[in-house]
Amino acid sequence: MTVSLKALAFAAAALVTAALPARAEIEIQEVTTPGGISAWLVEEPSIPFVALELRFKGGGSLDAPGKRGATNLMVGLLEEGTGEMDARAFARALESLAASFEYDTFDDTISVSAKFLTDTTDEAMALLRGSLVEPAFNQVAIDRVRAQVLSGLASDATDPDKIVSRTFDRLAFGDHPYATSIQGTRESVAALTREDIVAAHQAAFTRDRVYASAVGDITAEELSVLLDTLLGDLPESNAPLPGAAPFLLEGGLTVEPFDTPQSVVLFGQEGLERDHPDFIAAYVINEVFGGSGLTSRLMNEVREKRGLAYGVYSYLVPKDHAALLMGSVASANARVAETISVIREEWAKIGREGLTEEELAAAKTYLTGAYPLRFDGNGPIANILVGMQMDGLGPEYVTERNAMIEALTLDEVNRVAAELYDPEKLHFVVVGQPEGLESQ
Template sequence: MILRLTLAALAFAATLATPLRADIAIQEVTSPGGIKAWLVEDHNIPFMALEIRFRGGTSLDQPGKRGAVNLMAATLEEGAGDLDAQGFAAARDGLAAQIGFGANSDEVSVSVQALSENRAAAMDLLRLALAEPRFDEAALDRVRGQVLAGLRADEQDPSAIAGRVFSARAYGDHPYGSSGDGAIDSVTALVRDDIIAAWQGTMARDRIYVAAAGDITAEDLGLLLDKLFAGLPATGWAMPPKATWNDAGGISTQDFPGPQSVVLFGHSGIAFDDPDFFAANLLNDILGGGRFSARLMQEVREKRGLTYGIGTGLSSRDLSQEWVGQFQASNDKVAEAIDVVRAEWARMASGDVSEEDLATAKTYMTGAYPLRFEGNGPIASILVGMQMLGLPSDYPKTRNDKVNAVTLADLQRVAARLMNPDHLFFKVVGQPVGLQSTE
């Protein structure tokens, strides 16, 4: 307990020691074995954070094996080498280290935080988990039970139901069209060989992205990485094809008893590397970003009291792009709320934005950005994300300039290009009054 508190205290201290600004010094490191990584070196606190991503994620599930990558990632810390699940947990806790694994539709993620004095031992433990996972049957069954419990709970959760059907309608048979957690039948049918195959097919050296922040030099990081990844296969499964969003607008309702309905809505979006992305991001902030002054919050909540909250966001995924939003409303208010969303979408698409809208959005976006760099863990996570997006290492220094360069004419042009209320699809789960499904 004392060791855990020590690590937590140092992690918090690191957030205070790290300048709250985006002009951090990013080093591009290449290990002797050719592994590339980014590093923000800071020796003020004896603590390091390491972030690793393997591109592909749950989208790499093989036919008939939906949920295998997710189950594999969730079982990596359940024993490795000569350590069973309890032994691995005891070794990790004894080092006051944090080692976490996860998976989403685009990546398998590994997050590590360790004190400098325990770094070597913590990295040896991580190497075991990456290169020699045990996947013991007892551990697999235990973790499988947890996944199945979550899937059963999702069957009674209107938000989960809406998300599942919304994705299926948007992407059909593409992996994006179904949950990476799998379905009850597919997860139940998985065997140990499927999990081993998922490990070998996803955690390969040809898809690694790495970033570190904290008390480590570039030379030491390079040596660490070569040792860490030495036991991994050179190549993994082929990446899935690009996804195509179904841009046919409409409304789909699904009965679910209760006083409120859950509503998801959206249409296709814009890629991060598109020259118009920053203009689109500013448009989203004005329309439905995280501020109470956003138009949808004002029109749907403040003026009409139709919902407690509503928001939208741009999602630039590896294989597709989306512009989506969500809200919950009393059943008797859902139809009106949808009408208001469509009207505001059309209003902005027509170019109804002002210099004041633009200035406010710029102030918010440029002011909030440096606050993301608040400690070794967040910095390492941001750096690895930048690499996966193909950004240059000086991006944090130039990002706000790109935001500030957007003009009102850019906003109006991009709104006309991207925003089409006729393409908006609304998935409603609940018992909405006076709302007819179009499909």
């Protein structure tokens, strides 16, 4: 069946306004297929359209020793053909169905997103299955995608943002996979063979590590059949996951010289795991401290009061094998030392004094009011649901999350701030030519 792109565009646009109410009140069904695959489903039959999200735990961290970048390259090849179908034929088939597939690699996961019309479910899933279970990995495609990765790596070598991120990771994580980029190095990627890519595929795509969610015009019975057909031929399990990644950086400063008029800075310390009982409190604290744009403390002190930077941000980074509390800023070489000093002072202040009643109330109002707006269509909802599963949250979290935030007391959040924010553990990595700063 051939469906026009206009049909898919209509469906996608309609979902924004018609899929679900602007409240985080959705009915989540938990589905377990005969083959043992678990998934969450939200049925929405008003528009003949389905969003399917798959996550495979492991991601780039599963790269074999000496094969860094293999998983990333492998995932980049999934849309390059299956069986006798080359990349062009695959793209034409996808377009004829008015469907879309997206594949991506992260430190801990591989994500697969599919959007398709109900009438073309069988054809779309046959195409997706081919890319996931029987990718062609022909040498012409390998050489082309490898060249794209190598070009990106060459560009990254002159990008201060990439340099600071990779320097921070290298210093923080030692010999753990987190210490190096999932894209690999120019040397490691150039040396990858087809056999390495096949091995990476076998390690990454297993049934015991898949998380799935679907939102749209599909029933639980239909989803169950779909998932077993789509994924049933994958191996049950394969390569072991990496172990914990101890955070090796102590408090201090690392300067990586680079010829640029503006220094780029990453700063961080150990944070809280997503399943830590104080994580929600830490999330609210960070919103006040550096997560809320122009109204955050960091933005007020660094940008509004002193004009030291255009923007400064902080964020929680709960990885599967490590948890960080981090931030970023860029400032002129002549002013970056002052910028760092202000950030360190604010880090100490929030640990020492915590939040005010007014700050906590404002954060609660914003976070609880903004939360339902995330549920604005089939795709975003499916993405949220699969993320919740990976975080070990139950379906009830959708309706209980705002109540958890509202229940936080000032004493509770200030206890967490005092325990979490430690300027003696805070490490800054600076890439540029910062005046008056040296590694320490």
